[in-house]
Amino acid sequence: MSVLKQLDARNLLCPLPVIRTQNMVKSLHPGDTLEVVGTDPGILNDIPAWCRISGHEVLEQHSGDNEYVISLKVGDRLRGTS
Amino acid sequence: MKARLAMKRPIKAIALISGGLDSLLAAKVIQEQGVVVEGINFFTGFCVEGHTHAIRKKDKDKLKRNNALWVAEQLDMPLHIVDIIEEYKDVVINPQHGYGANMNPCLDCKIFMVSKAMQWIADSDYEYDFIITGEVIGQRPMSQRKETMPVIAEQSGANDRLLRPLCAKNLPPTLPEREGWVDREKLFDFSGRNRKPQMALAEHYGFTDYAQPAGGCCFLTDKNYSSKLADLWQARGERAYELDDIMLLKVGRHIRPKSHYKMIVAREEGETRFLQGYKKQFPHLQPISHNGPLTLLDGMPTAADLELAAQITARYSQGRDAESVTVEIMFEGETSTLQVSPLAAHEISPDWMI
Numbered sequence: 001m002s003v004l005k006q007l008d009a010r011n012l013l014c015p016l017p018v019i020r021t022q023n024m025v026k027s028l029h030p031g032d033t034l035e036v037v038g039t040d041p042g043i044l045n046d047i048p049a050w051c052r053i054s055g056h057e058v059l060e061q062h063s064g065d066n067e068y069v070i071s072l073k074v075g076d077r078l079r080g081t082s
Numbered sequence: 083m084k085a086r087l088a089m090k091r092p093i094k095a096i097a098l099i100s101g102g103l104d105s106l107l108a109a110k111v112i113q114e115q116g117v118v119v120e121g122i123n124f125f126t127g128f129c130v131e132g133h134t135h136a137i138r139k140k141d142k143d144k145l146k147r148n149n150a151l152w153v154a155e156q157l158d159m160p161l162h163i164v165d166i167i168e169e170y171k172d173v174v175i176n177p178q179h180g181y182g183a184n185m186n187p188c189l190d191c192k193i194f195m196v197s198k199a200m201q202w203i204a205d206s207d208y209e210y211d212f213i214i215t216g217e218v219i220g221q222r223p224m225s226q227r228k229e230t231m232p233v234i235a236e237q238s239g240a241n242d243r244l245l246r247p248l249c250a251k252n253l254p255p256t257l258p259e260r261e262g263w264v265d266r267e268k269l270f271d272f273s274g275r276n277r278k279p280q281m282a283l284a285e286h287y288g289f290t291d292y293a294q295p296a297g298g299c300c301f302l303t304d305k306n307y308s309s310k311l312a313d314l315w316q317a318r319g320e321r322a323y324e325l326d327d328i329m330l331l332k333v334g335r336h337i338r339p340k341s342h343y344k345m346i347v348a349r350e351e352g353e354t355r356f357l358q359g360y361k362k363q364f365p366h367l368q369p370i371s372h373n374g375p376l377t378l379l380d381g382m383p384t385a386a387d388l389e390l391a392a393q394i395t396a397r398y399s400q401g402r403d404a405e406s407v408t409v410e411i412m413f414e415g416e417t418s419t420l421q422v423s424p425l426a427a428h429e430i431s432p433d434w435m436i
């Protein structure tokens with residue numbers, strides 16, 4: 001069964017949200033979903049870029065009140081997450 | 083390496099990726115020789131990030147991207163971003179080879195990063211055969227000199243598994259060259275501070291939008307940043323820091339009216355928003371009768387210091403010319419307000435400015 005996890009990356013400046021995402025994805029399985037919430041708008045560029053090179057899929061991203069949310073689905077290539 | 087021979091896997095290299103042009107080119111040169119390259123990027127806490135600048139409104143239009151990720155995308159390779167904040171402290175605090183022009187311990191830093199890459203190789207059970215860096219002899223006065231190249235290779239423990247593709251022809255052949263994993267003839271002999279060969283090679287590969295940081299790869303090469311770090315150590319009486327300390331050194335105006343505390347005054351809206359995240363940790367002030375900056379107090383301020391701090395904060399508010407400004411203060415868990423007259427420009431001693 002796929003798992004839905006959340007990561008609170010608020011008040012962290014990039015690249016820390018990417019590092020936390022990368023490290024959390026290591027403990028997940030292909031098909032699992034991770035939702036990252038952050039306050040650095042940079043995550044809207046960096047997490048999708050990291051997903052592209054690592055073989056994960058961005059499902060959704062949106063901006064709220066000074067907060068940004070990205071949902072990603074863990075891919076099975078697991079590139080760059082070893 | 084045993085693992086490779088047993089499995090007949092392709093030759094693999096790990097490239098140190100700073101996000102700048104040289105490491106991009108070095109990795110590309112080796113990819114072009116059919117070697118599988120993966121990138122590794124170390125986050126020290128001092129790295130210059132587009133986003134840190136983007137906190138400030140005036141830089142809002144600048145590209146907000148992480149250059150190391152951008153490089154990895156250009157090369158279609160995985161990138162491992164490694165948090166080395168804790169271990170890196172010793173490099174900054176006690177550099178064996180000293181500092182460069184500012185607080186940049188470049189030679190120790192290079193040795194440390196290459197040794198971390200070696201450790202990465204060992205932890206992966208020798209899945210990689212060698213390490214690539216974008217170093218060029220003579221490019222940087224402290225760390226990239228002919229004499230420092232072997233020092234980095236030896237002291238990091240990488241020895242001849244460290245290949246610098248951009249200047250390899252000026253150095254003795256390394257293991258990947260001797261083993262024929264890469265063709266030395268197709269490597270380069272760049273040297274000195276001239277950037278033209280790199281720019282020509284970038285053009286050859288079709289890279290146009292690469293990052294060209296004016297200083298080094300981190301804030302430690304910055305004069306102002308370095309004086310703030312030196313001030314922090316002096317005020318605390320010890321050479322130590324936490325991540326929050328070094329992040330805050332990147333943001334705001336730092337003013338030390340008394341030796342036992344300093345003020346971090348937001349310079350604009352973006353910085354105010356960033357400093358909001360620290361309100362729980364620090365006593366803070368903010369003008370409420372006029373628009374004005376959020377100000378954190380770092381150190382050991384006492385109640386007696388609050389009036390001066392409020393006057394300085396008021397100085398940076400839109401009420402700077404008003405007779406009085408109301409400042410809200412959160413100190414020792416209590417919120418209060420103070421009416422103060424803003425300090426005049428000449429009353430702010432230049433010695434206070436860090």
Ligand code: SF4
Binds near residue numbers: 188191225300302
């Ligand atoms: S500029 Fe900074 S990151 Fe680059 S080598 Fe020097 S200390 Fe290390």
